[in-house]
Each structure stands twice: as structure tokens, then as C-alpha cells.
Amino acid sequence: ETVLTQSPATLSLSPGERATLSCRASESVGSYLAWYQQKPGQAPRLLIYDASNRAIDIPDRFSGSGSGTDFTLTISSLEPEDFAVYYCQQRSNWPPLTFGGGTKVEIK
């Protein structure tokens, strides 16, 4: 099973600041990595697929990079609505499809 480790667990930032979230895979997943945002009481929302492609209607302040085992989600300037939990997910080595444990971006 490919284990995805996200860091940090919590990121405390202010609106307008840059957020950098990390996802590390236990083995190569190529570019087959997605990022999701989840707010309390809501379903996950696809932000980025295949490491660097923004999903439909996702603002360009969200960007993804990386390949192999190391990936980054960057939010260039945090808006109030961006404070949420973010998950990475791989679709390269399955079954099983796996998710990371999440990074919570909270208001400082």
C-alpha cells in the first residue's frame, strides 16, 4: 500500500499569506496525485489532479507541483474561505487508492 504523509499537520497563517503544504509518498506515484479541500460538514472538493492541473472553477491562487514521491500544494495568498483541511490522494498504485492524513490550515 502506498502511504501518503502530509506535513505539517496544522499550518497557522494569516489571510494574504502564502501556504505551502507537503505530501510525501512511500513509493513513486509518478504524477498521479490529487489534492482536495474539505470544510467542516462538507464533502471533499477536488482542487488539483495529476499533480499540477487545476480542476474546474478552482482559482489560480491554488497550484500543485512535484512528481515521484514529493508533492506540494501552494496557495499563493490565503483568502478567508481557504481555511480548511487539505488532503492528497494517489491513483498510481492501487488497489488500494490512498489518501494522506490531511493538513489543517487555520487562521493565525
Next chain:
Amino acid sequence: EVQLVESGGGLVQPGGSLRLSCVASGFTFSRSWMSWVRQTPGKGLEWVANIKEDGSEEYYVDSVRGRFTISRDNAKNTLFLQMNSLRVEDGGKYYCARAPRLFDWDYWGQGTPVTVSS
């Protein structure tokens, strides 16, 4: 507008059964791979099962294989998850989701809660 609406969750005793449903609209259901993904206190987000557009292929996470069955009715735009021999650790919120690629998920339902407790 794409909509996925789950139902069928509830409280069940260990060893019991539940059947979840997900009604889809706003896209061509019969041309889409579909999945169930759950979110549990113990394991966070966890993929459960996938089913091919025509229902001819199914895939499961090991922990549910042999107990859960994914199926679909393309005439009714409905996805199902039959859950048997339920365990306490199966409790959580179950989401149906569309897989435009093999596999990540671009549209999700609101989820239906499952509680397994005596």
C-alpha cells in the same frame, strides 16, 4: 448542475446490514466510473469501492471485500453499496463520487452517515 444524493445510512448493530443508494443527475451516469469513499474517525478518508460504467468491473479495499458489494442501475442513474457483516470500524460518513479518471473524484455527494453500535 451535477448532483449526487446519498441515502440509506443509519444506526445498525455489529453484524447487521445496510444498503446505501446514490442518485446521480447532471451528467451521463452510464458513461462514468463511480466510487464509494468513506470518512471514519479511525482512518480518515478511505476509498471503499469502484465500479465500471457498465458494471462489469468492481474493485474493493481489502477490509470490505467479501462483505460489501457495489452495484449500479444505469436506467435509474443510481449507485448502490450493499454492506453486510458490518463492524464497528465501518462507521463513518459514506460518500459516492464520480471518477473522471482512474481514479480521482471530481464530484461528491453530501454523504450519508453510518453508525455501527450495539
